[in-house]
Amino acid sequence: MKCEIVRDLLPLYVDGLTSEVTSKEIDRHLKSCKECRMYYQEMAGEIPDTVPISEEELRDVELLRKIRRKNRWRVIGLLAGGFLTAAGIFCLMFPLSFRQVRYDEVKIDYGVRGNTAYCSLETKPGYEICVSGESRENTMDIKILSVRKLGGYAKDNKADKAEWENVIGTDEDPCRWRIEFRDKVIVIENGQLVEEKNL
Ligand SMILES: [Zn+2]
Numbered sequence: 001m002k003c004e005i006v007r008d009l010l011p012l013y014v015d016g017l018t019s020e021v022t023s024k025e026i027d028r029h030l031k032s033c034k035e036c037r038m039y040y041q042e043m044a045g046e047i048p049d050t051v052p053i054s055e056e057e058l059r060d061v062e063l064l065r066k067i068r069r070k071n072r073w074r075v076i077g078l079l080a081g082g083f084l085t086a087a088g089i090f091c092l093m094f095p096l097s098f099r100q101v102r103y104d105e106v107k108i109d110y111g112v113r114g115n116t117a118y119c120s121l122e123t124k125p126g127y128e129i130c131v132s133g134e135s136r137e138n139t140m141d142i143k144i145l146s147v148r149k150l151g152g153y154a155k156d157n158k159a160d161k162a163e164w165e166n167v168i169g170t171d172e173d174p175c176r177w178r179i180e181f182r183d184k185v186i187v188i189e190n191g192q193l194v195e196e197k198n199l
Pocket of ligand 1: 002003004006029033035036
């Protein structure tokens with residue numbers, strides 16, 4: 001069979017539309033003719049079995065892969081490193097900035113104004129006070145969380161103040177503030193200090 005005829009028939013052959021006899025003829029031709037075989041492989045979308053890659057090319061591919069892998073680890077390393085650094089700083093800073101405050105670190109003032117009791121806590125200039133608390137009826141539990149030194153723009157040397165006010169209650173049901181410091185708990189009832197306990 002001539003090459004031109006084989007190539008004319010190849011589209012049909014690829015789709016399996018050639019007769020048995022023709023297919024056998026084409027098979028025979030493809031076995032013996034390298035050019036038609038390549039033509040056929042291209043048409044059939046077959047990748048030739050033997051991919052000619054030299055040793056050198058193989059090494060290059062391997063090297064490229066290694067570099068990529070190395071870069072990937074470097075990126076992961078950087079991310080992990082950054083994360084650990086941030087976590088470390090956070091762990092170091094958190095107890096420093098949020099450690100509970102000692103009794104003598106704030107100025108405390110309490111008393112009565114008319115029919116209201118008041119209580120206030122004041123920081124040193126340039127510090128910020130952070131409190132948490134919960135109240136139920138006339139009683140309020142206050143926890144002094146931290147006194148934080150303000151830096152940068154906030155250095156206007158103003159003191160921070162936390163203040164509470166409430167109508168004075170009866171002796172049986174007084175307006176009551178329980179204030180917890182790191183080293184001490186104090187209780188103020190109707191504007192008077194009634195309890196002081198070291199922790
Ligand atoms: Zn041929």
